[in-house]
């Protein structure tokens with residue numbers, strides 16, 4: 001399988017190449033040249049398998065003829081050994097037509113662990129094979145950073161540098177990152193928003209001499225390997241609900257558009273997904289684009305679902321690539337318009353195609369609070385605010401499409417444990433969620449973090465100073 005850039009000007013790469021590259025050298029995102037397709041029989045054959053077996057079958061075609069394929073089974077077994085639920089991603093029914101897919105049973109209590117634990121191991125093994133070092137970069141609004149630090153801490157050939165927006169993540173999210181004392185972990189609290197963090201990370205990748213000198217690679221969902229590992233739980237959950245014989249819809253709390261794009265990938269692979277519902281908080285650039293055809297990210301608004309405080313969603317570029325039938329000229333035109341004018345205008349046809357599968361909603365702070373409170377009153381379950389945004393959006397979708405009588409199950413992706421957001425959950429319910437032992441075990445006392453202004457050169461200098469790849473240090477065997 002080969003991987004091509006959404007902007008068409010970077011060389012095509014193998015899976016291993018795309019894994020180690022992160023962002024393409026022309027500023028685009030890697031995509032598989034073709035979609036692997038599963039027949040109804042193959043999908044039906046996933047029923048009853050455990051998570052690792054399904055993961056192996058779903059991921060395998062993306063690694064065809066790649067050296068990473070030899071590592072896959074062992075990597076999956078190691079990656080999910082640390083999850084605290086035997087099903088890895090348990091599916092729970094909350095009403096006759098609504099299900100919750102719990103994606104927070106990994107070490108850092110957010111869905112990011114499901115892909116990060118796999119990606120870190122694949123990267124580590126690829127680097128050992130090649131005998132090189134890398135500097136792993138990540139921008140985080142709270143969860144990617146913790147997951148990346150947990151997955152990469154202590155790895156010999158890799159330094160990990162995570163940028164988070166100063167004061168805009170919860171205390172627990174911050175301490176999950178900053179109390180890790182391994183010397184290969186570096187935290188930057190950037191004076192800005194998540195969008196500023198991500199813009200600097202992308203600018204570092206686009207600085208090709210620096211990128212080559214520091215052997216930069218990325219672990220945000222701009223990295224294709226993240227997306228492919230996230231497609232697995234769409235398969236496990238859809239099959240549990242009757243796929244391939246019965247269609248399933250999903251509502252996904254959305255920020256950088258990686259998780260919902262993984263649902264789109266599963267659909268392209270043959271999974272009968274009827275609707276993909278984008279759930280956002282007050283950072284509503286996607287629902288506005290659905291209403292107007294104009295995607296115009298504005299200034300990030302701080303909310304009680306901080307991991308989704310994102311306006312500029314990186315993976316929207318992957319969807320545009322698909323919507324324009326992989327016409328890289330059109331993608332470049334749209335991305336140039338976005339960069340030069342701050343907005344991107346879809347044609348009526350492109351917008352119609354988008355709406356055929358996707359819906360998009362924005363949930364206010366009040367609705368988020370009310371949803372957490374209502375779910376607690378009715379079920380006794382404490383819900384994290386990101387999941388609450390998705391529950392609100394799923395109900396809006398049902399109302400908007402008048403689907404009261406639909407028989408299609410709606411699965412809501414529950415992307416974090418309520419324990420990561422204790423203040424918000426307590427405000428809504430009067431109860432403080434209990435901290436799972438694996439969280440307590442990981443939170444240290446002493447914080448290590450450097451505050452930096454949102455200035456490209458200052459960040460580049462910091463990373464150059466701390467990256468061992470940039471200093472040509474040998475890796476001990």
Ligand SMILES: Cc1ncc(COP(=O)(O)O)c(C=O)c1O
Nearest residue numbers: 143254255256257258259307415
């Ligand atoms: C808890 C949580 N929910 C939802 C999201 C949104 O996911 P995505 O960025 O893949 O759209 C994030 C972060 O991205 C998150 O951390």
Ligand SMILES: N[C@@H](CCOP(=O)(O)O)C(=O)O
Nearest residue numbers: 140141142143144220221256
């Ligand atoms: N919400 C994320 C933001 C980055 O998303 P990613 O999936 O592209 O890594 C976070 O918690 O950091």
